[in-house]
Amino acid sequence: xxxxxxxxxxxxxxxxxxxxxxxxxxxxxxxxxxxxxxxxxxxxxxxxxxxxxxxxxxxxxxxxxxxxxxxxxxxxxxxxxxxxxxxxxxxxxxxxxxxxxxxxxxxxxxxxxxxxxxxxxxxxxxxxxxxxxxxxxxxxxxxxxxxxxxxxxxxxxxxxxx
Numbered sequence: 724x725x726x727x728x729x730x731x732x733x734x735x736x737x738x739x740x741x742x743x744x745x746x747x748x749x750x751x752x753x754x755x756x757x758x759x760x761x762x763x764x765x766x767x768x769x770x771x772x773x774x775x776x777x778x779x780x781x782x783x784x785x786x787x788x789x790x791x792x793x794x795x796x797x798x799x800x801x802x803x804x805x806x807x808x809x810x811x812x813x814x815x816x817x818x819x820x821x822x823x824x825x826x827x828x829x830x831x832x833x834x835x836x837x838x839x840x841x842x843x844x845x846x847x848x849x850x851x852x853x854x855x856x857x858x859x860x861x862x863x864x865x866x867x868x869x870x871x872x873x874x875x876x877x878x879x880x881x882x883x884x885x
């Protein structure tokens with residue numbers, strides 16, 4: 724499976740190799756939910772509020788920002804039976820909620836997006852709880868393997884007059 728990391732924001736410097744390793748790990752965990760679903764490629768877009776709001780408005784009709792959006796594209800008729808996926812995660816929200824560390828928060832969003840790629844739905848409280856418990860279990864495993872650390876750093880904005 725090919726993993727692409729695309730940073731479309733300017734608050735975090737993303738280590739694309741580390742982020743791709745994390746996404747591959749999480750997709751490996753999520754793929755167990757639907758073992759027959761084979762993946763060709765996954766794109767993870769690290770976005771800001773503006774992009775998330777735009778994508779959310781375009782695809783759901785909701786004119787607001789959000790933390791995660793996932794899109795699963797089934798195979799085209801007549802093509803090999805491989806799926807593609809796109810996960811948008813909001814770096815700005817991760818930074819706003821950084822009490823646990825923005826890297827872990829961003830990792831949680833990627834995990835949540837991978838969960839959604841497997842048709843998991845969080846529209847009711849029981850489903851939300853089941854998904855969150857599973858995602859936190861995945862992150863504990865990623866922590867033990869030190870996969871989360873180093874996926875990004877905050878870009879210090881230069882506030883001095885030039």
